Amino acid sequence: MTFPLRYAHGNVLVGRGGEAAGLYRLAMTSYPYLPTGEKWALQRRLQRLAHTIAADFSLWRVSRAYPADRYVQHTAGLLDARHQEPQVWQTFLEGHRDRLRQLGSHIPECYLAVSLAAPGHAGVGSGLVRSVDRVRRRVEELAGIGAESPISGGELSELLTREQRIFERVGGVIGARRARTAELQWLLRRASCRGLAEPELDRHWQPDALIMQTPGGGVGFQPLGHDLARCANAAITEQQHTLAVDGEQGRCYQAMLAVGALADAPEFPGSTAEVMFAPLEAVGFPVDAVVHARWLGNRQALAQVRKRIADVEHTFHEQVQGAAHGPSLLAGEDRVLAREYEAQLQAGGHPPMLYAFIGLAVGAGTEEELERRVAALKEQYGDITLHRPAGLQRAMFFEHLPRADGWL
């Protein structure tokens, strides 16, 4: 449960275990005003994105407070001075500004981090290799021998080449641009004042690294990880289901929630299918959401599904032969479902499969307000259960920070 980032070079994030990811800011769409056909088109585009990037990814949906103080400045120029009174216009806009302040308006933003792991890393047994690697790192950390080697110049330029490729792929499907350093700082700093205030940013902040001469004669970078860590080093007091975070803006209370099983056949467009949009827009306060998705290529996905087919068939036959009331309806449905999924994976597009975790983070200035917000959010999610795991709150807090290994 350590701070996940070691270095950031532009929009390339480097994790503590050497994992790397490119961070992008996605262009937003006024989704509620789209006709149904357009909503389907957008849904297919996002589906294609998951297909095209062919890598593990994380998606953060965060809320930025609307800069109400700049509202008057932004809109004052819209006046036609030939027919209108500037003073009246100014007063009118100031009324808007005050109302916007009262409302605590916020604007959603989406950031996407795509793994820059070499293509070979996604092969058969990669999960086992990654798990063993994680255990080894943990043991090294506990023993105090986990030295972090410098990142060589060659390694960094290879990462940048891969990032360029990923950027082109992402940009080919949806509107996106590379995340800026200021945005990375904002993503890190806002975690400690979530639901309370906007973080204060340092305009000159830049994660730094020592440039070293490597034994081979090349250039190496020894990241100064504290540059990143100090953006998120607020004191966190862990209670059973709540975190009390003491940041620079004061104390805020946060609750981390995990989205439970999704509906079996949710209607799209509709709130049960739009889990990252509809319930979050329906509540009047900002809620952060994160998706960490592990990408499985079509061949691996098929292998997984065929194992499941064997499982459901076995269960069905066991029930036919052994259960007192014969096979259950669900066992029969599962057989159809598994075959249907196999057929989908074998279809022309050869789609991948994603293992995903969806987490939500709610913040407030007081514990009472936090509980009210969590209750309102649970109500919006309806049949989809939101779990608030005791003892995992701090670990889940780190899931909402930009990271290069969220899918591990």
Next chain:
Amino acid sequence: MSDSSHPIRSYQRIFRPDRRIYQIDGRRLPVPGGVPLEWLGWAFGALVLVLVLSQRQVVFALVLGAIGALLGASSHGARGAVLAGAVGFLGALLVGVVLGWLAWPLRLIVAPAMLATLAGQASPDGRPAHRYLTSWVSVRLRPACHSLDRPIPVEGVVHVWAPQVWVAPDEHSPVLHHGRVRGPARLVFGRPVVVIPARGRLIVRRAEGHRMRAGERRAEVIELSEGQVVEVRP
């Protein structure tokens, strides 16, 4: 492209198979819905635990105590280690005694079956019972307050870093302090003192209020030869 609402099929259900045993060697089990494999796992684990605990072995209690002490030490230092170690050790022995009072069907059949049923049915926070228990214990054992991965004191709790501090006067002190100096040395006092010869050494006292006797002298600087000793007694 569709202009109407359609369901999107979710296939996650097939990845959570409910594995049950309905028959053994062609003989149906007398449980209508079958016996979940998870239940069997819990029952077996509980049975092993009951058997081990009811032996009341000091070695096992010591192992539990040591695990508790390690966990306690990692979160609450030496005090936590002692407390958690004692709870682990005594708890294991106490549970063993209680289990010993139970009749064998209760101990070996009913207790594991009840534990397995409870653990299999309960899924607090959407997690299996053992994971929930692990988190519940760990959140109580680890330090409550962190800055990233570094434990820090909770607000309102005062941590004394150095409860015993030795303070020694130096030459800048405005008052005369006790001291003993062995020559060779040159002692310079801030104000005149009385030097009183004693057995094998010189005694230095404050000059203010002292009635001079024979052999005593006032001085501000004392030169000590090799091995000569001065004791300052203010």
